[in-house]
Amino acid sequence: MLYLIPLFLILLIPIIADIWVKYNYRKYLKVDNAQGITGSEVAQMILKKNGIENVRVNQASGFLSDNYSHGSGNKTVNLSEGVYSAKSVASVAIAAHECGHALQDRDGYGFMRMRSSLVPVVMFANKLSYVLVILGAIFPVFGFGWLGVLIISATLLFELVTLPVEFNASKRALQELEALEIVSDAEMSGVRSMLRSAALTYVAAVAASAIQLLRLLMVLKRRR
């Protein structure tokens, strides 16, 4: 039974983090900010304040699908429906966070560039993992374990580099909101709590991958 514990952790840690961030999001989505400003207005204000004119603010479909995109010369802050036009503490926090990524992009923030260059590696590793599962099922006699170690390591590296990118975007978001003086002190603590729980999901991903890697390494060691 003991050997099942890592498996449970790998599955449970990200699920718990996901529940926690959604719980916090729903909580602060119900709290309107006193100024009555929407997520898209906050984003426009932050971009304008920093003289960023080449980034558009778009409405995206989906739940919590907010992101900053800078591919193929098209730079956009994409805010989900619940953020773009909502006047909540949650929408302010998320909009400011995505603008934090726009600021990183402008500054050529090292970890962001490193993360972008790792994207194709992780996509390849992902595809390879599917092939590996199929090959493993067809040829169970061959050990594909070390290839698995390589794939999980690539994913883990990507998730590790994502951490400073996400933490830094939230730090910038808080600085921008403080400078703009559009949220009260009480609302600011809500913003902080929102951003902290969002950061937790990235930490959870790292923890899950690290346990997965350790588990595989232990299995391989036992086989030898």
Ligand SMILES: [Zn+2]
């Ligand atoms: Zn982010």
